[in-house]
Amino acid sequence: MDDLSLKPLPIRIYYEDTDAGGIVYYANYLKFFERARTEWLRELGFSQHALLEHGIAFVVRHVDMHYHMPAQFDDEISVYSNLSELKKASMVFTQTVKKQDSVLVSATIQVACVKLAHMKPCAIPKDIYKECIRVA
Secondary structure (H helix, E strand, C coil): CCHHHCCCEEEECCHHHECCCCEECCCHHHHHHHHHHHHHHHHCCCCHHHHHHCCEEEEEEEEEEEECCCCECCCEEEEEEEEEEECCCEEEEEEEEEECCEEEEEEEEEEEEEECCCCEECCCCHHHHHHHHHHC
C-alpha cells in the first residue's frame, strides 16, 4: 500500500473544539475526518476546489462512528485515513483519530460522487479513480 493512504493529519485541539468540560464536542470529529479526506485527496494531486469548478463534489452518504476515549483541550491528535472500498461512484474510508498510540474515535465513512447541478450520483472522474486504485 502506498504511503499516501497512511499519512496522518495532525490536529491541535483548541478551546473552540471543546464543550464546557474541555472535552472535544462529538460532532467536531466529523470536521476532523472531512479535513483529513480533503488532505488525502490533495496528496493525490486533486483539490476539492477544482472539482467544484467542474460541478462535481464528494458528499457524505453514510457514517458509522465509534467513540472510544475523549480528546481534550490542547491535545495533539492525528487523523488517519485509509481508502477501504472503491466503487464506480463512491468510496468508503476507514478513519481513526489517535492520541499517540491510543485510538480515540474510529469511523467508516462512505462518500458519493455527485453532479451538483442535479445532486445525482455520477462516476468518479477517471484520473481520481486511477489514483485511488494505485493507493488502495
